[in-house]
Amino acid sequence: xxxxxxxxxxxxxxxxxxxxxxxxxxxxxxxxxxxxxxxxxxxxxxxxxxxxxxxxxxxxxxxxxxxxxxxxxxxxxxxxxxxxxxxxxxxxxxxxxxxxxxxxxxxxxxxxxxxxxxxxxxxxxxxxxxxxxxxxxxxxxxxxxxxxxxxxxxxxxxxxxxxxxxxxxxxxxxxxxxxxxxxxxxxxxxxxxxxxxxxxxxxxxxxxxxxxxxxxxxxxxxxxxxxxxxxxxxxxxxxxxxxxxxxxxxxxxxxxxxxxxxxxxxxxxxxxxxxxxxxxxxxxxxxxxxxxxxxxxxxxxxxxxxxxxxxxxxxxxxxxxxxxxxxxxxxxxxxxxxxxxxxxxxxxxxxxxxxxxxxxxxxxxxxxxxxxxxxxxxxxxxxxxxxxxxxxxxxxxxxxxxxxxxxxxxxxxxxxxxxxxxxxxxxxxxxxxxxxxxxxxxxxxxxxxxxxxxxxxxxxxxxxxxxxxxxxxxxxxxxxxxxxx
Numbered sequence: 001x002x003x004x005x006x007x008x009x010x011x012x013x014x015x016x017x018x019x020x021x022x023x024x025x026x027x028x029x030x031x032x033x034x035x036x037x038x039x040x041x042x043x044x045x046x047x048x049x050x051x052x053x054x055x056x057x058x059x060x061x062x063x064x065x066x067x068x069x070x071x072x073x074x075x076x077x078x079x080x081x082x083x084x085x086x087x088x089x090x091x092x093x094x095x096x097x098x099x100x101x102x103x104x105x106x107x108x109x110x111x112x113x114x115x116x117x118x119x120x121x122x123x124x125x126x127x128x129x130x131x132x133x134x135x136x137x138x139x140x141x142x143x144x145x146x147x148x149x150x151x152x153x154x155x156x157x158x159x160x161x162x163x164x165x166x167x168x169x170x171x172x173x174x175x176x177x178x179x180x181x182x183x184x185x186x187x188x189x190x191x192x193x194x195x196x197x198x199x200x201x202x203x204x205x206x207x208x209x210x211x212x213x214x215x216x217x218x219x220x221x222x223x224x225x226x227x228x229x230x231x232x233x234x235x236x237x238x239x240x241x242x243x244x245x246x247x248x249x250x251x252x253x254x255x256x257x258x259x260x261x262x263x264x265x266x267x268x269x270x271x272x273x274x275x276x277x278x279x280x281x282x283x284x285x286x287x288x289x290x291x292x293x294x295x296x297x298x299x300x301x302x303x304x305x306x307x308x309x310x311x312x313x314x315x316x317x318x319x320x321x322x323x324x325x326x327x328x329x330x331x332x333x334x335x336x337x338x339x340x341x342x343x344x345x346x347x348x349x350x351x352x353x354x355x356x357x358x359x360x361x362x363x364x365x366x367x368x369x370x371x372x373x374x375x376x377x378x379x380x381x382x383x384x385x386x387x388x389x390x391x392x393x394x395x396x397x398x399x400x401x402x403x404x405x406x407x408x409x410x411x412x413x414x415x416x417x418x419x420x421x422x423x424x425x426x427x428x429x430x431x432x433x434x435x436x437x438x439x440x441x442x443x444x445x446x447x448x449x450x451x452x453x454x455x456x457x458x459x460x461x462x463x464x465x466x467x468x469x470x471x472x473x474x475x476x477x478x479x480x481x482x483x484x485x
Contacts, residue, residue, distance in 0.1 A: 001479060002028075002029075002067060002201065003026045003027060003028050003065070003067075004028065004166050004167045004197070004198040004258060005025070005026070005027040005050070005062050005064065005065070005066060005087070005167050005198060005200065006024075006025070006026045006027075006063075006064070006115075007023060007024055007026075007062060007063070007064055007065075008024050008062055008063040008065075009022035009026050009061075009062040009063070009066075009108075010022065010023055010024070010046070010049055010050065010060060010061070010062035010064065010074055011022055011023070011060070011061045011062055012042065012045045012046060012048075012049050012054065012058060012059070012060055012061075013058065013059055013061060014057055015056050015057075015388050017110070018222065019036055019058065019067070019222055019223075019405075020042040020045050020046050020222045020223075020262055020298045021222050021223040022062060022086050023046060023224060024060075024062075024135045024447070025200075026337050027199075027200060028198065029166065029168070029196040029197065029198055030194070030196055030197075030198065030235060031193075031199075031214055031215070032193060032198065032201065032212050032213065032214030032215070032216065033199070033200050033211060033214060033215045034199070034201045034203055034208070034209040034214065034215070034216045034217070034230065035047075035067040035195060035200070035201070035202050035203075035214075035216075035217045035219055036200075036203060036204070036206070036209060036216060036217070036218055036245070036421075037218055037220055037245075037420070037421060038219075038221075038245075038396050038421045038423060038424060039367075039392075039393025039394055039419070039420050039421050040224075040379075040390070040391045040393060040395075041098065041219040041220050041221060041222065042072030042219055042222040043171075043202045043219050044092060044171050044202055044391060044392075045058070045167050046219075047079075047171055047200060047202055049064075049074060049403045050087075051079070051083075051087065051089050051169060052076075052077050052080050052167060052202070053080075053089075054066075054081045056387045057389070059074070059075055060074030061073075061074050061075065061077040061358065062074045062315065064079060065077065066082055066086045066087060067086060067166060067228060068086070068314045068343070068406045070082065070086065071418065075135055079149070080094040081119070082165075082335065083162040084111065084114075084115040084165060085115060085163065085165055085202075086165060086414075087159065087165050087167040087169060088160045088161065088163055088165035088168050088169070089168075089169050089170075089171075090156060090157055090160045090168065090169070090170040090171060090173050091156070091171055091339060092172045092175070092202070092392050092419065093342050093392065094144070094149070094152040094153045094155065094156040094340075095152065095162070095340060095342060095343060097156045097159070097160065097415050098152060098155060098156055098159070098309045098341070098381070098456075099144075099314075100143065100144055100253055101143075101211055102139065102143070102350055103141050103142060103143055103441060104131060104138035104139050104140055104142050104143075104144075104147070104155050104182075105124060105127050105128060105141065105142070105153060107158075107159045108125040108126075108127035108130055108158045108159045108162050109124045109126070109447045110123075110159075111126035111127075111160075111162035111163050112126050112127060115162070115164075115165060116162070116163060117165035119307055121448055125464070126157070126162070126231060127162065128140060130158045130161070130162060131155070131158060133145075133184065133188075133292075134154040134155075134157065134158055134179060134181070134184060134185075134188075135151075135154065135184070135301075135302075136151060136154055136155060136158070137404040138279070139151060139155070139180075143276060145179075146276070147278050147302075148301050148302045148303065148305075148413070149257065149301075149339040149340055149414075149415065149418075150177045150178065150181060150301025150448075151301055151302050152182060153173070153174075153175065153177060154177070154185070154301075157173060157185060157188070157355040161188060163303040165197075166195065166196065166197045166199075167198050167199075167200070168192060168197060168199050168200070168462070169200045169201075170189070170199065170200070170201045170202070170203075171201075171202040172188070172202060172203060172204065172392075172418075172444065173185055173189070173201065173203070174203070174208055174421065175204070175205075175357070175418040175419060176447060178299075178300045179293065179447045179450075180300065180450065181195065181300075181301055182205075182208070186208060186211055186212065188211070188264060188413050189212060190200075191333070197283060197413035199212070199214075200461040201268075202464050203481060204265070204419075204420065204421045204422060204425075206234060206245075206246065206249060206422070209230055209234060210234055212231055212415070213229070213230045213231070214229070214230060215228070215230070215270055215440075216226065216228065216230045216233040216234065217228060218233065218237075218242050218245070219464075220241055220243065225239050225241060225242070226238060226239040226242050226427060229328040231454070234246065234258050234349065234458060235368075237244075241478050242485070244254055245423055246252070246399070248422035248423045248425070248426045249422055249453045250422075250425075250426075250449055250451035250455055251452070253410075253452070253455040253456075254270075254454045254455070255454065255455050256433060256457075258457075258458045258459075259292070259293075260289060260290070260293070260458065261289065261290025261291055261292050261293030261442065261458070261462075262440075263287060263291045263440075264290070264291075264293060264314075264326055264408045265288040265290050265324075265326065266289055266290065266291055266325070266329070266409050266412060267288065267289050267312055267323070267324070267325050267326070267334075267440040267442070267455055268287075268288040268323070268324045269285060269286060269287060269288070269312070269321060269323050270286045270321055270322045270324070271285070271286055271320065271321035271322065272284075272285040272286070272308075272320070272323065273282050273285070273318060273319045273320035273321050274304055274307050274308065274312065274316075274319055275302070275310060275319045276307055276369075278473065280304060280319075281304030281307055281463075282304045282308070283320065283464055283480045284321070285308075285321070286321075287461060288442065289410065289442045290439045290442060291409070291441070291442055292436050292437060292439040292441070292442065293436065293442050293443070293458050293459070294432075294433065294436050294443045294445055294456055294457050294458050295442075295443070295444050295445070295457065295459050295460070296445050296447065296453035296454075296456070296457030296459070296463050297445065297447075297453075297460075297462075297463070298446075298450065298453055298460065298461075298462050298463070299447075299462055299463030299465070300395075300464075300465045301362075301462060302465075302468065303463040303464060303465055304463055305414070305463055306339065306414050306446070307461070308414035308444075309414055309444065309446065310383065311323065311436055312334065312410070312412060312452070313334045313335075313336055313412055313420060314331060314334065315336075316427055320328075321451065323430060326409070332406055332408070333406075333408050333410065334408065334409065334410050335403045335406060335408040335410070335411050335412070335417070336400065336403075336412045336413075336414065337396075337399055337400060337403055337411060337412070337413040337414060337416040338414060339415040339416075339418060339446075340389065341387075341392065341395040341398070341399045341419070342388070342392070342395065344399060345387035345395065345398075345399075346387070347386065348386065348388055349386070349387075350383065350384055350386060351382060351383050351384075351385060351386075351390070351398055352383035354386055355369055355398075355401075355402065355405075358402060358405060358406075359405070362406060364405050364406070369405070371402070372401045372404060373401065374430070375426070376397040376399055376400065376431070377397075377427065377428070378394065378398065382394060382398075389417075392459075393419045393420045393421065393424060394417040394427075395419075396416065396417075396419050396420060397420075397424070400406060400428060400431065400432075404431075404435065405440065406439060407441075409440065409441060409442065410442040410443070410444070411432070411435070411441055411443045411444070412444045412446070413432060413443060413444065413446060414446045415431060415446055415447060415448070416428065416429075416432070417447070417452070418447075418448075425452075427454060429452065432445070433456055433472070445457060
């Protein structure tokens with residue numbers, strides 16, 4: 001059986017510095033390979049080396065082969081002509097694969113016309129069907145910036161999958177999605193495999209790897225430390241790191257003792273309502289958050305979780321209700337951890353310069369940077385890179401570092417660990433919990449992971465799917481907590 005992808009001693013280097021050690025794989029039709037590992041371990045770099053879109057300054061060495069006899073040295077770029085036809089790529093960041101000037105339906109139909117060769121009317125109908133299947137039936141005329149992170153990820157998947165390439169390379173295709181949407185994406189991936197396609201997937205979600213089956217590789221610091229079938233590796237791991245990775249799943253976390261916040265509320269909302277793009281997201285919402293309190297916010301993608309955060313931070317206006325912030329707090333006391341850190345960093349300035357500017361503008365203690373980097377396990381060499389040249393997980397940890405430097409009174413953490421491996425996620429969430437406890441910072445923690453929210457939240461707030469048309473009850477956070485816990 002002809003392999004749809006082969007790599008022969010494919011290695012990634014930055015000059016003479018090895019980043020990913022030589023790795024040889026072969027994927028036949030119907031096969032799946034899941035690569036799992038710590039943020040910054042080289043998973044995405046390996047995938048980028050296969051595709052031929054490594055960041056500037058990095059090179060792939062070895063050989064890559066695709067279907068129909070195509071083969072070339074890793075440093076060559078002929079495989080780019082295979083994009084969309086021989087291989088398709090779903091990047092980790094949906095914003096990097098979507099055209100900000102095109103509406104959702106046009107982005108998917110363009111793939112059908114330019115890659116598949118369908119006529120305009122047929123392409124639009126196929127695209128409309130794809131969007132409806134992924135829960136985007138009402139988003140055909142929306143631009144990417146009008147979509148939530150989870151909705152943008154589903155749109156990127158639809159546009160990528162439409163070309164029908166037999167080989168799909170997917171980097172965290174389910175990040176930021178609720179469980180129902182994850183099920184739908186897995187179903188689409190399984191359909192690709194059933195049709196004779198093959199899948200190379202980079203994921204932090206162990207459940208996704210279990211359900212897809214096939215082969216699993218565990219990477220650490222640029223090399224594979226364990227491999228085998230998904231059942232073997234994930235059920236009976238041999239390597240200590242793999243066992244540590246599995247133990248860090250939020251389903252295994254001990255539940256944090258719940259403690260009420262103390263003192264005057266940092267923020268109070270009464271009868272809050274919000275709409276987006278002409279659609280009502282939530283209404284008559286009332287709650288308060290006190291110093292040191294962690295309020296978990298859950299709900300399906302597109303229900304208004306991020307919009308709620310923007311309103312609390314003063315970045316968006318509500319359509320109704322009242323919002324009160326504690327007197328005496330500056331606007332910098334309210335900070336956000338973005339779901340997509342790429343959008344929160346200037347792309348042409350190094351991390352070192354960005355942090356230096358922050359220290360200078362706010363008269364901060366620069367010595368704290370080194371201490372926080374050690375706590376977040378961030379390599380000092382990353383400081384001299386551009387944001388686009390480090391992994392999404394590393395960039396998210398720099399986002400947290402930057403927020404903590406400002407000693408905020410409230411952090412709106414919008415899916416802050418969706419790009420992190422399980423071990424790093426646990427460390428990052430523990431740091432947020434410590435910040436709430438020691439500094440008295442109020443935290444609104446948004447996540448689709450019910451186990452994570454249940455383990456660390458003092459109270460929970462659940463937003464409903466606006467498409468369900470179920471009225472949002474007027475309730476305090478305390479009453480909501482009683483109903484949900």
